[in-house]
Amino acid sequence: xxxxxxxxxxxxxxxxxxxxxxxxxxxxxxxxxxxxxxxxxxxxxxxxxxxxxxxxxxxxxxxxxxxxxxxxxxxxxxxxxxxxxxxxxxxxxxxxxxxxxxxxxxxxxxxxx
Amino acid sequence: xxxxxxxxxxxxxxxxxxxxxxxxxxxxxxxxxxxxxxxxxxxxxxxxxxxxxxxxxxxxxxxxxxxxxxxxxxxxxxxxxxxxxxxxxxxxxxxxxxxxxxxxxxxxxxx
Numbered sequence: 001x002x003x004x005x006x007x008x009x010x011x012x013x014x015x016x017x018x019x020x021x022x023x024x025x026x027x028x029x030x031x032x033x034x035x036x037x038x039x040x041x042x043x044x045x046x047x048x049x050x051x052x053x054x055x056x057x058x059x060x061x062x063x064x065x066x067x068x069x070x071x072x073x074x075x076x077x078x079x080x081x082x083x084x085x086x087x088x089x090x091x092x093x094x095x096x097x098x099x100x101x102x103x104x105x106x107x108x109x110x111x112x113x
Numbered sequence: 114x115x116x117x118x119x120x121x122x123x124x125x126x127x128x129x130x131x132x133x134x135x136x137x138x139x140x141x142x143x144x145x146x147x148x149x150x151x152x153x154x155x156x157x158x159x160x161x162x163x164x165x166x167x168x169x170x171x172x173x174x175x176x177x178x179x180x181x182x183x184x185x186x187x188x189x190x191x192x193x194x195x196x197x198x199x200x201x202x203x204x205x206x207x208x209x210x211x212x213x214x215x216x217x218x219x220x221x222x223x224x
Binding site: 004006031033035040041042043044045048050058088090092098099101102103104105106107109 | 143144146148153154155156157158161163201203208209211212213214215216217
């Protein structure tokens with residue numbers, strides 16, 4: 001079945017540590033997105049990529065980094081510079097053309113040890 | 114930048130009743146979308162309404178869009194316990210730009 005796979009489902013970060021969240025899609029979608037969700041805050045855009053080897057910052061990119069070396073993969077690194085990383089992270093993708101909905105993975109919950 | 118604002122923040126109803134959620138936004142849009150999120154899961158797309166459309170139906174869902182008031186509503190008819198979830202509106206400005214999500218409405222349907 002086509003879809004988006006995020007891993008791991010739960011992740012714990014030690015202080016000063018960088019961690020990487022995986023997002024893989026087999027929908028042949030060009031555009032991919034990373035969102036952060038805090039309780040009562042809705043979804044906030046971290047980074048997005050519309051083609052391979054290109055990505056743009058969203059509203060809250062500080063403390064995060066991404067890469068897009070393959071169409072199928074858009075990993076997100078939460079760096080030690082992100083002082084409040086505890087949140088639910090969601091990855092999404094969209095097909096080409098107008099009026100395309102976003103397809104979401106099931107998220108990664110990141111907590112501080 | 115959060116564009117959509119859902120109202121109410123929380124809604125509790127009995128099975129069989131209708132549930133109405135509203136969304137207001139600030140700038141012009143290409144389309145508006147509604148998503149559903151079950152606890153601890155990703156979002157699932159429900160319905161997309163284009164800026165030149167006024168109403169759209171999908172099963173028990175009815176969405177309206179009033180671009181002059183910059184608002185949309187989602188109606189779920191004959192609610193079921195399985196409809197319990199958070200519902201988000203999201204707006205797309207120019208075509209191909211990133212969606213901007215609201216904070217969501219949490220719906221609880223009791224049997």
